[in-house]
Amino acid sequence: MPKEHTIEIDGHRHVSFQLDRLEPAAMAAKSEAFYQWLDTRRSVREFTSEPVAKAVIENIIKSASTAPSGAHKQPWTFCAISDPLLKKQIRIAAEAEEKESYESRMSERWKDDLKPMATNMYKPFLEEAPWLIIVCKRAYELDAEGNKHNNYYVNESVGIACGMLITAIHNAGLVTLTHTPSPMNFLTNILNRPKNERAYLLLPVGYPKQPVYVPDLERKGLDG
Ligand code: IYR
Secondary structure (H helix, E strand, O other): OOOOOEEEEOOEEEEOOOOOOOOHHHHHHHHHHHHHHHOOOOOOOOEOOOOOOHHHHHHHHHHHOOOOOHHHOOOEEEEEEOOHHHHHHHHHHHHHHHHHHHHHHOOHHHHHHHHHHOOOOOOOHHHHOOEEEEEEEEOEEEOOOOOEEEOOOHHHHHHHHHHHHHHHHHHOOOEEOOEOOOOOHHHHHHOOOOOOEEEEEEEEEEOEOOOOOOOOOOOOOOOO
């Protein structure tokens, strides 16, 4: 590794950055292998309660936190929950919202589109998975005087971090599912989050039940 150099720009420290370049053949092989491996990721709805080490969940969250964000404000909070009582509380509240959604908020067309996914208003994985990661977005930060400072490109930043989180979960040999109960206010209430935070996505993390079946889906190719 070459030695790191630092310079000042507008009074801010910058460090030299060295890219590890790959030879074209290695680049082609590595990018192909990464794609093949990423393509083995599947959303799974049925989890075992087999435990997963907290240190692994922490590594996954640290990986997601390497995401780029608007003005590097890192407008996210990852809440990792393994407490059975808290998971139960979340399941009860999520299922109440889902019942309302499936019975009156979602159009018939939406429910038809979901049929291949075999999903419904019951969310046992919220109790069965060893961990729930609830990603919260932070619309603004409060300074010491209580003044609001808006963050930038919050949805884009948190969305990118979630993509990296899902990739890190796959890399750890675990599975997840992007669960989107709507509205999600109940999560920030149950978790006692500050008022600058809104729940963005809920991801159960763990091992799939065996045997487990997933929908036989095709992915878009380069031609759409
Ligand atoms: N939020 C509901 C409905 C749902 C919506 C989409 I888009 C899905 O891909 C799957 C489900 C639920 O979680 O059941």
